[in-house]
Amino acid sequence: MIFADIIFIIIILITLAGALMTVMYGSIIYALIGLVTTMFGIAGLYIYLNAPFLAMMQILIYVGAITVLIAFVIMVIGPLHKKPKEWTYPLKLIIAAIVALFSFFMFAKVVLKAKWTVLSTPFAVTTKDIGRLLFDRLTFPFELISLLIVVAIIGAVMLSLCSRGEK
Amino acid sequence: MTGMGLYNSLNIYLFVGLALLACGILGVIYRRTLVSMLISIELIMNGAGLNLVAFNRFIAPDKAYGMTFTLFIMGIAAAEAAIALAIIILIFRKYRHVEGAQLKEMKD
Numbered sequence: 483m484i485f486a487d488i489i490f491i492i493i494i495l496i497t498l499a500g501a502l503m504t505v506m507y508g509s510i511i512y513a514l515i516g517l518v519t520t521m522f523g524i525a526g527l528y529i530y531l532n533a534p535f536l537a538m539m540q541i542l543i544y545v546g547a548i549t550v551l552i553a554f555v556i557m558v559i560g561p562l563h564k565k566p567k568e569w570t571y572p573l574k575l576i577i578a579a580i581v582a583l584f585s586f587f588m589f590a591k592v593v594l595k596a597k598w599t600v601l602s603t604p605f606a607v608t609t610k611d612i613g614r615l616l617f618d619r620l621t622f623p624f625e626l627i628s629l630l631i632v633v634a635i636i637g638a639v640m641l642s643l644c645s646r647g648e649k
Numbered sequence: 650m651t652g653m654g655l656y657n658s659l660n661i662y663l664f665v666g667l668a669l670l671a672c673g674i675l676g677v678i679y680r681r682t683l684v685s686m687l688i689s690i691e692l693i694m695n696g697a698g699l700n701l702v703a704f705n706r707f708i709a710p711d712k713a714y715g716m717t718f719t720l721f722i723m724g725i726a727a728a729e730a731a732i733a734l735a736i737i738i739l740i741f742r743k744y745r746h747v748e749g750a751q752l753k754e755m756k757d
Contacts, residue, residue, distance in 0.1 A: 490656040494665055501672040501692055510684055517688050520669070524695050527665065530656045531706045536716055543723045548691065548730045555684060555734045559741045578678035586671040593663045598708060600659060605710040612713045612720075620717055627724040634728035638735040 490530060497523030510556055514549060521545050535609040662703035669696030683737050683747045691726060698722045 500519030507513050521544040528537040616624055655661065669692050676689030698719040705715025741747050 487655045490654075494661070497665060498668055501669055504688055504692060505672050505676040505679065510682060510688075513680075513685055513688055517691060520692065520695065524699055527662065527699060528702060531662070531702050533702055533706070533716055536702060536719055539720060539723060543727060544691070544695075548727055551730055551734055552684060552688065555737060558738055559684070559747055575679055578675050581678055582671040582675035585674055586667060589667050589670070590664070593660060593667065598659055600707045601710055605706055607705075607710065607713045607716065612716050615713050615717055616720070623721060627721055631724060631728050634731045638731045641732075641735040641739055644739075 493523055493526040493530070497527065511553075514552055514556065517552075518545055518549055521549070532605050532607070535612060659703060659707040662699060666696040666700040666703070669693065669699070681748050681750065683733075683740070683749050686749060687730065687733050687737070691730070694722055694726050 497520055500516045500521075500523055503516030504513050504520060505516075507516060521540060525537040525540040528534070528540060673689045673691075673693035673696065676692065677686050680686055680689060701715040701718050701722070705713065709715070737747055740752065744752070
């Protein structure tokens with residue numbers, strides 16, 4: 483039990499350090515590495531939440547697809563650390579920190595105040611249940627997601643074709 | 650609580666999701682380039698997904714609605730990233746930079 487707690491705390495620290503690295507690093511490629519770290523941490527938290535299928539999907543989709551997409555775009559737009567400065571004036575950091583801390587403490591107050599009725603029944607949802615729900619009760623949103631992805635692909639292709647036509 | 654151990658309390662997962670939300674808001678306001686803003690938005694979406702799975706685990710443990718919604722969030726994030734990156738490449742071809750504060754004109 484103690485061992486599991488130690489691993490859990492390490493995973494949480496990895497997640498938070500990755501998030502801070504994503505926000506605070508000057509170069510975009512380091513921020514992207516921080517995002518990858520955060521994704522792996524969240525996948526570990528999903529495993530602690532008894533959802534190994536979601537953990538695998540997190541690693542496959544976020545680390546395998548979205549991060550590689552962003553890396554390709556960073557390759558296209560070039561090394562941004564040669565530009566003068568990624569950072570602006572420090573007043574902007576102070577304002578952003580005020581907004582972020584305000585939202586953090588406001589929602590923290592809500593979380594600490596609310597009385598969640600945590601059920602004591604054992605958690606027995608498996609991947610089979612997710613698939614059954616996806617194709618039984620939530621079929622229409624599932625099809626809508628596939629339609630949305632097709633529209634997004636066609637939109638991305640059309641955007642690149644239009645810009646080439648302008649040249 | 651549904652058992653012993655630190656990982657069996659709901660509030661820890663909620664606070665991790667909340668920290669991800671705060672980092673995402675900080676990044677969206679503070680970062681200058683559009684790609685960094687997109688990365689910060691991904692952080693916010695991950696915080697929301699973590700919250701949904703935690704609620705599904707502790708509040709409603711008999712159905713899998715929260716996990717299914719997290720899968721939907723992943724699909725929407727993928728589509729959003731594809732469209733946003735296409736627009737970013739378009740902006741880079743036209744203006745030769747991707748800084749959000751300098752995109753003042755939306756004409757032609």
